[in-house]
Amino acid sequence: AQSVAQPEDQVNVAEGNPLTVKCTYSVSGNPYLFWYVQYPNRGLQFLLKYITGDNLVKGSYGFEAEFNKSQTSFHLKKPSALVSDSALYFCAVRGYNNNDMRFGAGTRLTVKP
Amino acid sequence: DAGITQSPRHKVTETGTPVTLRCHQTENHRYMYWYRQDPGHGLRLIHYSYGVKDTDKGEVSDGYSVSRSKTEDFLLTLESATSSQTSVYFCAISGADMVMNTEAFFGQGTRLTVV
16 A cells, blocks of 8 residues: 655744655555645645646645655645744645555644744 | 535543444545544544445554445444544545546544543
8 A cells, every 4th residue: 555754743944944844655656646734623734736747736825845756755845934834744645546545644844933 | 615524523432332423525526534643643544435335444444434325424433432542533535536636625523532
């Protein structure tokens, strides 16, 4: 079955600095990759996805992610972090012709003023 | 927000009792999922469904069963609740189109405490 690894439990950045949240995946065949964000006491909100095409995908709230097939990675990025970006971020993978979606353990992003 | 409703939102139950959580969708999506969220483990897939009466196990299915008799409803049952099943449970849905509707949309979660 497919799997996702988020190597960092916690990422701290200063407001205005660029941020990166890392994700690597394992799947048979071509992957469908996703990023979600969770604010306290809320469900998960979809941010962006990679299905095919350009390796750099853009999503909500100024976030983008870069798909790297050779490194099996899908890192989330934002050029300039906001305090309001502080939340729990999850990477997920779904294989083509695969019905289930697997999530990583999550990375808590803290943006300090 | 996608039309997903989980019920109940909060529940406290005793060890050994059966518990059923309900997920209801109004989007007519084919796929439905149950996840549990625990600190340090992220979201782990319990069971999922790819159509009426079509279900399959996820990575942490022991102690759980599911049923989907209608497109809009996906039930998760804890046959005999244990303290290890104390968790926050999320239902999610996604469409059948593998290009346009691949992402999942989540309910607000059910906080279950087994005492």
